Amino acid sequence: MNASQKSDAATIEALRIKGYKATPQRIAICRIALHSREHPSALSIYDEVKKVHPTVSLATVYKTLQVLRDLDLVQELNFPIGQARFDSYMKPHINLICIQCGNITDLDDLTTREIANRVAAATKFKPNGQRIDVYGICQKCSTTQLEPPNALHRAKKTLRMQEMSKI
Amino acid sequence: MNASQKSDAATIEALRIKGYKATPQRIAICRIALHSREHPSALSIYDEVKKVHPTVSLATVYKTLQVLRDLDLVQELNFPIGQARFDSYMKPHINLICIQCGNITDLDDLTTREIANRVAAATKFKPNGQRIDVYGICQKCSTTQLEPPNALHRAKKTLRMQEMSKI
DNA sequence: GTGTTTGCAAAGCATTTGCACAAGT
DNA sequence: ACTTGTGCAAATGCTTTGCAAACAC
Numbered sequence: 493m494n495a496s497q498k499s500d501a502a503t504i505e506a507l508r509i510k511g512y513k514a515t516p517q518r519i520a521i522c523r524i525a526l527h528s529r530e531h532p533s534a535l536s537i538y539d540e541v542k543k544v545h546p547t548v549s550l551a552t553v554y555k556t557l558q559v560l561r562d563l564d565l566v567q568e569l570n571f572p573i574g575q576a577r578f579d580s581y582m583k584p585h586i587n588l589i590c591i592q593c594g595n596i597t598d599l600d601d602l603t604t605r606e607i608a609n610r611v612a613a614a615t616k617f618k619p620n621g622q623r624i625d626v627y628g629i630c631q632k633c634s635t636t637q638l639e640p641p642n643a644l645h646r647a648k649k650t651l652r653m654q655e656m657s658k659i
Numbered sequence: 660m661n662a663s664q665k666s667d668a669a670t671i672e673a674l675r676i677k678g679y680k681a682t683p684q685r686i687a688i689c690r691i692a693l694h695s696r697e698h699p700s701a702l703s704i705y706d707e708v709k710k711v712h713p714t715v716s717l718a719t720v721y722k723t724l725q726v727l728r729d730l731d732l733v734q735e736l737n738f739p740i741g742q743a744r745f746d747s748y749m750k751p752h753i754n755l756i757c758i759q760c761g762n763i764t765d766l767d768d769l770t771t772r773e774i775a776n777r778v779a780a781a782t783k784f785k786p787n788g789q790r791i792d793v794y795g796i797c798q799k800c801s802t803t804q805l806e807p808p809n810a811l812h813r814a815k816k817t818l819r820m821q822e823m824s825k826i
Numbered sequence: 827g828t829g830t831t832t833g834c835a836a837a838g839c840a841t842t843t844g845c846a847c848a849a850g851t
Numbered sequence: 852a853c854t855t856g857t858g859c860a861a862a863t864g865c866t867t868t869g870c871a872a873a874c875a876c
Contacts, residue, residue, distance in 0.1 A: 513850050513855060534841080549858040554841060570737035572728075573866095575840065586774065588784045597784075601777055603770065607753065608793060610768055616798035617755045617764075625790040626775060631783035680830060680875050701866080716833040721866060740841095742865065831874070842863070849856070 499527060506563055520544050521556040525566055526580045531587075531596035533575035567623070569596070584608075584622055590630035597630070666694060673730055687711050688723040692733055693747045698754075698763040700742035734790065736763070751775075751789055757797035764797070 503522040504514040512518070524532060524540045532540075538553045557578060560566040567579045569587065577596055579587065584607070586599040608619035670689040671681040679685070691699060691707045699707075705720045724745060727733040736744045736754065744763060746754065751774065753766040775786035 508851090511855090515850070515856060517857070547858075551842075551859080552857060555856080558842095568739045570739055572735045572737055572743065576739065586778060588778065588782065590784075591787075599778065599782065599784075601774075601781070603774075603777065606770075607768070607791070608795075610770065611753060611755065611766065611793050611795075614768070615755065615766065616801070617757075617766075617793070617795055618801055619793045619795040620758075621794035623790070623792040623794075624774070626778050626784070626786045627788035627790075628775075628778075628784055628786040634783070634785055675876095678830095682831065682875070684832075714833075718834075718867075719832060722831080725867095828876090829874105830876095832872085834870090836868085836870105838867070839865095840863105841865105842861105844861085845859090847857085849854100851852105851854090 499523070506565065507559070510563060512559055517541070517545055517548050517552050518556050518559070520548075521553055522560065525557065525560055525578055528580075529598070531569070531577040531579050533577055535575055569623070585624070587623070587625045588630065589625055589627050590633055591627050592629050592633035595630055595632075666690070673732065674726070677730060679726055684708070684712055684715050684719050685723050685726070687715075688720055689727065692724065692727055692745055695747070696765070698736070698744040698746050700744055702742055704745075736790070752791070754790070754792045755797065756792050756794050757800055758794050759796050759800035762797055762799075
């Protein structure tokens with residue numbers, strides 16, 4: 493059994509435990525959504541899955557992403573513009589989000605695992621999840637002359653948003 | 660000069676510095692967007708402003724919120740469902756977001772002011788903004804029997820707000 | 827006076843939904 | 852067999868835009 497088959501097996505089990513059926517489309521979508529580091533959008537997952545299942549529909553991708561959220565296997569990250577991005581790294585961490593090119597990188601930072609404890613110690617709020625974003629310019633963009641217009645900010649005078657970077 | 664006139668004056672100056680005109684609608688929208696602790700949505704700002712300017716349009720509210728973002732006076736917080744919420748507290752802090760009732764509370768936490776420094780020290784990423792959300796149940800909801808379903812939930816199989824990682 | 831803003835209605839875009847047929851268990 | 856999932860198209864909901872009239876400076 494190779495690595496891909498092994499993680500497929502895990503996916504299938506995770507689906508079935510909660511009563512979801514393990515269809516070929518779902519397995520293909522999970523391969524991309526769960527094992528990509530690119531924080532893909534629904535559309536970029538769709539584009540990838542189409543290579544294997546040319547008749548898959550975008551609706552199926554969206555529905556499967558809802559299933560993955562229900563299974564606590566992905567986190568949905570929404571921004572002022574563009575499509576939501578999906579993050580399958582479910583431990584507390586920092587999302588480094590480039591406002592130039594739209595790339596998102598996960599950064600482990602152990603202090604972020606203390607935040608919920610600090611909240612619980614300081615307030616009566618009962619934490620059960622978190623999201624930490626740091627916005628800025630990634631290394632690639634700061635060393636490159638000019639990147640395509642940015643995906644996460646609106647420009648003052650209505651700059652139309654191009655498509656975000658694909659996975 | 661009372662407090663309200665004083666902050667109006669600050670708003671007017673902030674607008675003019677960047678070449679924006681200080682219209683009555685904008686001033687009224689800023690009063691609510693900048694001085695409310697409720698993290699209002701565009702629609703709730705619109706409802707408030709209508710009490711004073713009954714003919715104001717929702718489009719004007721949205722346009723003014725874009726101006727306020729351009730002036731770095733508000734941050735837009737997007738979620739998997741419902742309308743964006745606007746936060747005028749621009750120092751690093753934690754957003755305590757109740758997944759039951761949708762209330763958002765700002766919590767000062769000095770360790771959050773170090774996050775950008777930690778990123779800069781650990782990577783080549785150049786931070787220039789951040790967002791820290793902690794999701795959970797607010798005190799009011801945890802002491803109350805059942806609150807009305809809220810704006811941050813999907814009313815389906817998935818009852819939990821999924822824009823979060825597990826803790 | 828000149829360029830900007832308003833308010834309206836229409837458009838845009840990401841995402842969801844209803845439904846008939848197909849497929850998994 | 853029974854139930855759930857798929858793919859399509861239409862619908863939804865939030866937000867943006869185009870434009871003529873009104874306004875700020």
